[in-house]
Amino acid sequence: MYQTDVLIIGAGPTGSTTALALANSGVRCHIVSRGNWMADSPRAHITNQRANEVFRDLGVSDDVARYASPWELMGDTTFTTSLAGPELIRMRTWGTGDDRRGDYLRASPCGMVDIIQPLLEPILFQKAAEKGATFAFNTEYVGHEQDADGVTATLRDRLDGREFAVRARYMVGADGARSSVVEHLGLPIEGRMARAGTVYTIFNADLSRYSKHRPSILNWIVTPDASFGEIGMGLLRAVRPWTQWIAGWGFDINKGDPDLSESNVREKIRILIGDPAIEPDIVRTSVWYINQAYATQYSKERVLCGGDAVHRHPPSSGLGNNTCVQDGHNLGWKLAYVVKGWAGPKLLESYSQERAPVGKQVVLRANQSRLDYAPLNACFRVPGAENPVAAGIVRFRDPGPEGVAARKAAQAALDLKQTEFNAQGVEMNQRYESSAVVPDEGDGPEEWRRDRDLYNQPTTRPGAKIPHAWLVGPDGKRMSTLDVTGKGLFTVVTGLAGTAWTEAVRRIDLPFLRIVVTGSPDAQDLYCEWQRVREIEEAGALLVRPDGVVAWRDKAGTSDSAEAEKRLSAAIRAVLDLPNLSAIPRETRRAPATSGDTPLFA
Known part of the structure; x- marks a missing residue:
């Protein structure tokens, strides 16, 4: 039992x-x-x-x-000599910059948050x-x-x-x-566990005077007063803006455990903040290790x-x-x-x-992002100097040729860090290939119009998440294509010309299948946004899984409801590993949506 x-x-x-x-x-x-x-x-x-x-x-x-x-407080990422000290460079991150915010707004009804x-x-x-x-x-x-x-x-x-x-x-x-x-x-499991080490200290201190005017969740500290492991910089991370923080720094695991004495921890925090008048209230100090392993x-x-x-x-x-x-x-x-x-x-x-x-x-990607700090570190270090970081900071501000070269290198180094801090493509461009996806026949590999890691590319190709587009409901309010799909159900998405699919869904009559007809009063495409990104004819159809992933599509569609039923049934059977749809339990069967129903609640 x-x-x-x-x-x-x-x-x-x-x-x-x-x-x-x-x-x-x-x-x-x-x-x-x-x-x-x-x-x-x-x-x-x-x-x-x-x-x-x-x-x-x-x-x-x-x-x-x-x-x-909220998203707006995630803001810039700073690279500075201390939180209170002179800044070296800043970077617009997490899609908040003027050059990227539009990409993020177009890609999703959801922004980013820090929780x-x-x-x-x-x-x-x-x-x-x-x-x-x-x-x-x-x-x-x-x-x-x-x-x-x-x-x-x-x-x-x-x-x-x-x-x-x-x-x-x-x-x-x-x-x-x-x-x-x-x-x-x-x-x-492939890869390596515990290849580097980091100390994290949670502490309370009101640092508003150093952060409120430049909202930033992450502040990287470049200082000649301490060594900070693999990344080469210390970190002040805002946990509760701007009164609770994490101070982080790396250590060499080959030299044994780091010094976690209160005096050493306080000294590290003092260096990172750069204001000796602030006395942090230390909550907890812990050690964690950098892993690079995956099943x-x-x-x-x-x-x-x-x-x-x-x-x-x-x-x-x-x-x-x-x-x-x-x-x-x-x-x-x-x-x-x-x-x-x-x-x-x-x-x-x-x-x-x-x-x-x-x-x-x-x-x-996460481990490469750590390695990608090396070019930035090189901008702020002079190898062979008595204090490489101190000499590097002086050079970075020098008006001479070496300073010019260092500042030019910093621009290239920041461009490289886009793959960590504005990598919308890494987050959104997942493409599934599996038994739960029916690929288009005859389609070749997807062509990427821009950098795949940096930019979201909406598509209705099977295996991709359904693109976001704003529709308008019967109450006149906007709703995303993501709002009329998902919710534990499979959804057939078609247009006003796709009447055969509406009849096919009615005939198939499954407890988990609904239909959304874009252009109908329930899902008006008033902005023509969906028409621009759907990549199928108005009479075509998408079969969208409960997780928002396109499982199958019929680009051209058909006017024959029997043919539509045949195609859709075959796709559902393939995705769900069902020899026939009659085996599905009937006691939980509900009436599917039609073009006259409210799709969201069908």
């Missing part, structure tokens, strides 16, 4: 997002965490547009915005619990066994030491970078893993938490469909096929 449908090990961003997606679909899930509560340190914080789109789909975007630092893990995780977790997910803290995963029908996990109550078993149809390993689930599964396979049979358990990397580029959330979003709907009998087991294989390449890309 199953005690739950899905057992989730770990209540972090991946575990809680998965739970929320399952709970929204009415699937039983149980979350266990070895801790007493959520994350207790402000680790991940940068939240990009794609993650915010996931939050929008799951119904928590307003809650996230309420507790986050720390101790604030984000409870939002996801609480909403999942409200929707029916059950949970247990102070509960440790011990091991598991699989059989043809399910998973039996052994858990331990950390308060009394009692061990007990939980039976589930499936299990999710979201237990972090030292994942026991991944270890027990023997998932293949090439995310699952075995009925156990699937995600988040830091399968992609382990530094916070550079701000990709970690965002990737964890997207893992959970991808996995949640697939587990729900299989549990409900709406899909065959092969659908779950597509999770690893789709997310493992993304995890690898993120790990390599």
Whole structure:
């Protein structure tokens, strides 16, 4: 007898997002965490547009915005001799610059925000619990066994030491970078753990006078008074603008543990701030290590893993938490469909096929971003000088030829850092190739019109996320194409000329399938934005998955409803691993939308 449908090990961003997606679909899930509560340190914080789109789909975007630092406060990234001292250069980051903001606004109905893990995780977790997910803290995963029908996990109550078993149809390993689930599964891991080290100190101090006029989440400190490891700079990161901060600096792991004495920590913070009159209130000091490792396979049979358990990397580029959330979003709907009998087991294989390449890309990108500080460091250093950094700063301000060359090099070095701080393409241009995507016949590789890492490229090619375009509802208010798709359902998107698809959806009559007719009173394309980006004829159709990814498209369309039904049915069967659609349970069947219905609630 199953005690739950899905057992989730770990209540972090991946575990809680998965739970929320399952709970929204009415699937039983149980979350266990070895801790007493959520994350207790402000680790991940940068939240990009794609993650915010996931939050929008799951119904928590307003809650996230309420507790986050808004986009405009993320602002510039500074490179300065200390927070109080002379600046060297600034960089417009996270899409806030005049040259990039339009790209970000066109790409998504969501901007970026900065929200720390101790604030984000409870939002996801609480909403999942409200929707029916059950949970247990102070509960440790011990091991598991699989059989043809399910998973039996052994858990331990950390308060009394009692061990007990939980039976589930499936299990999710979201237990972090030292994942026991991944270890027990023997998932293949490539790369290297702990290749460099960093000290992080959380402290309270009102530094408004140095930050309020130049809002910046990240401040890099170039100073001759301290050595700062691999990146070569110290960091002051705003946790709660502008009164709570993290001071960060690297250390050489080959020389043993760093000096974490209070006197040394205070001296480092003093150097970074540059104002001896400020006495920081130190909250906590910790050490973490730079990992460069990723799993090439995310699952075995009925156990699937995600988040830091399968992609382990530094916070550079701000990709970690965002990737964890997207893992959970991808996995949640697939587990729900299989549990409900709406899909065959092969659908779950597509999770690893789709997310493992993304995890690898993120790990390599984050580590490369750290290496890409080397050209900037070279601008502020004179090799062979008694104090290379002091000499480099003097040279950087020199009006002579060497100073001119250093400042010119700084421009090129900042251009290179665009791939960390304005890498919208890395965040938004994911393309899936899997059994849950039906590629266009005869189409060659996608051609990238601009730098793939820097710029978002909207497309309706199968495997890509449906492009954002503003539509207008019957109340006259704007809504995104992302708002009329997703929400746990498959959506057929067509135009007024696609009447055959409306009839096909009515005939197929599936509990999870709806249709949106752009141009109808329910989804007017008044700006002609959708017409510009849809890449199909008005009579054509897109089949959009619950995670917003285009699963299949028919570019030209057909006027024959029987032919439309045949094509659409074949696509759904292929994506969901179903030999025939009659096998789908009928008791949860609901009436699909037609062109006269309100698509959002169909």
